[in-house]
Amino acid sequence: MKKAMIYGAGISGKSVIKLLEKNKWETVLVDDKIGVSSTDAVAYLEGVDLFVKSPGIPYNDLIEKAKKKGIKVVNEIEVSYNYMKKTSKTKIIAITGTNGKTTTTSKLAGLLNASGIRSIAAGNIGTPYSEAVLEKEKYEYIVLELSSYQLENLYEFKADIAMIINLAPDHLNRYRDADEYYDTKFNVGMNQNSKDKFIINIDDLEITKRLDRINGEILKLSLEENTDICVYENNLYFRGEQITAIDNFSLKGRHNLQNMLFVVGTAKLIGIDNNVISNFLENTNSLEHRMEDFYTYKIKKNIVKFINDSKGTNLESTIKAIGAFEKPILICGGCDKNLELTPLIEKIKKSVKEIYLIGELAPKLESKLLSVNYPKEDIYTTKTLEKALITLEKKIKNMDGSKNLTVLLSPATSSFDQFKSFEERGKIFKKLVLEKFKEES
Known part of the structure; x- marks a missing residue:
């Protein structure tokens, strides 16, 4: 019987195990939470014919040792x-x-x-x-x-x-x-x-x-x-x-x-x-979490649209999202992918009314914005999505006059520092908005 080691117990990892076992392969699941630990797995490499690596896992010591043993490393x-x-x-x-x-x-x-x-x-x-x-x-x-x-x-x-x-x-x-x-x-x-x-x-x-x-x-x-x-x-x-x-x-x-x-x-x-x-x-309809216009809040003479673009997981997508609206209020940030942020910073300076920074990338974004003289008073480094919405709730509910505003969640990066996925990030954003901006009857 052929033997495969599957590294990662995510959706694709569990699914590929079913496929391999249907084809009479012996499988070893490596996962630090529910399988053999990545440290202990080295001892299980003997006799392994195929190493199936989940896409998001970096190339660490276990994978390098599998390669040195001549084991073919593939993906799902x-x-x-x-x-x-x-x-x-x-x-x-x-x-x-x-x-x-x-x-x-x-x-x-x-x-x-x-x-x-x-x-x-x-x-x-x-x-x-x-x-x-x-x-x-x-x-x-x-x-x-x-x-x-x-x-x-x-x-x-x-x-x-x-x-x-x-x-x-x-x-x-x-x-x-x-x-x-x-x-x-x-x-x-x-x-x-x-x-x-x-x-x-x-x-x-x-x-x-x-x-x-x-x-x-x-x-x-x-x-x-x-x-x-x-x-x-x-x-x-x-x-x-x-x-x-x-x-x-x-x-x-x-x-x-x-x-x-x-x-x-x-x-x-x-x-x-x-x-x-x-x-x-x-x-055909637009997809959830992709420039999703999901809620409009009316208070006094003010109208606030909330846009869920949690799928905006890179700089280019967020730059496009910002450009689709007139001076939006932007919620941005997440994992630091070591990207050159200048194009995004320039777009924010030119086109964003104020910005709420969340996640691992928040301090770097704040520093870059201040270096190009984006107004300090328009930067809110709240670190979390919930704190961003709490701050926005106070500001919006105390607005005077007659304004049309757009609040845009478009993070420009992935979510894994605080969320399981962009879908979870988007769903939590929508839940928080509907809780905090519920219109009084």
């Missing part, structure tokens, strides 16, 4: 792919990029299902790939959102259709520099050949610099140029064919238009009817 994506391709004709659409992955993945799977093509959104979006392949006969397509972490330690994985939405610096606490992070993203197209498709955003310089890394057939997408998938005079085109007008799309904003170009381009490659595409894009 690789294990799942190898199982699926041996037993199924289900096709893979793989989506990565710095921003827009989740929206593109969920909406593409939704459109496929609306057209009668049995599909599931999986991977980084919530449902593990290994869980989806356990029910692979249900699906004609698995639409995978893949983070850079999930694109490490791949060998045989291959997508029928791959895409990179955009690239911006992120996760520099993991990667040597931005180039290493960008290069890792291109693993989404590994092992492709000329029969496979790779959709790229040619408006992104970092993507176009790496075209030599692509072996699949390239389809170019742009909001600026006339190319394979593009917009011209308020109409969306695919290879010269007018597909649909964009005026009635339910998801607003330039970033969402870019995401929908990827959705439509993929849909046309698969052969979905234009009327089905138009109807879906005119009626």
Whole structure:
């Protein structure tokens, strides 16, 4: 019996254990809370044929010792792919990029299902790939959102259709520099050949610099140029064919238009009817935690909108979120990813009314803002989300005059210093807002 060591008891770790055990593998779970400790696990490496590393775990001593013993280190994506391709004709659409992955993945799977093509959104979006392949006969397509972490330690994985939405610096606490992070993203197209498709955003310089890394057939997408998938005079085109007008799309904003170009381009490659595409894009809803306008509070003559953008986990996404509103009040901060903060600081100085800083990154953000002469009286370093809302509650309930304000949670970084996930952060934000700003009847 073959033996696998699974490092990490998260959702994907538990799911891949089910997949391996279904295939008669012996498994050893390493997890400092509910499994063999990472320290003790070294003694269990003897006889291990495969080491499955959860994406978020750093490359520590245990992993290095596994490599020195010649044990193949992979991730859940690789294990799942190898199982699926041996037993199924289900096709893979793989989506990565710095921003827009989740929206593109969920909406593409939704459109496929609306057209009668049995599909599931999986991977980084919530449902593990290994869980989806356990029910692979249900699906004609698995639409995978893949983070850079999930694109490490791949060998045989291959997508029928791959895409990179955009690239911006992120996760520099993991990667040597931005180039290493960008290069890792291109693993989404590994092992492709000329029969496979790779959709790229040619408006992104970092993507176009790496075209030599692509072996699949390239389809170019742009909001600026006339190319394979593009917009011209308020109409969306695919290879010269007018597909649909964009005026009635339910998801607003330039970033969402870019995401929908990827959705439509993929849909046309698969052969979905234009009327089905138009109807879906005119009626689909925005996702929770992504620029979610979830509550409006009215007090005296003042109106305060609360926006939950907890999915804003990098600088670029928060810069875009700030730009969508007129002088918002920003709640920002979380883990320190060692990123160059200057672009965000400049945007805050120019466009944010006042800022509430939370999490590990708060002191650094405060220092940077003061160094560019952002008004000290408009900086509130509350450290926690709850304290930020307590401070805001006092200020807003004592406002005079007639004002329209927007309170925007867009942290610009990940949540793991204080929360389990961006979803937990967003849900707690909404709960606190509804508790503290409940309108009196």
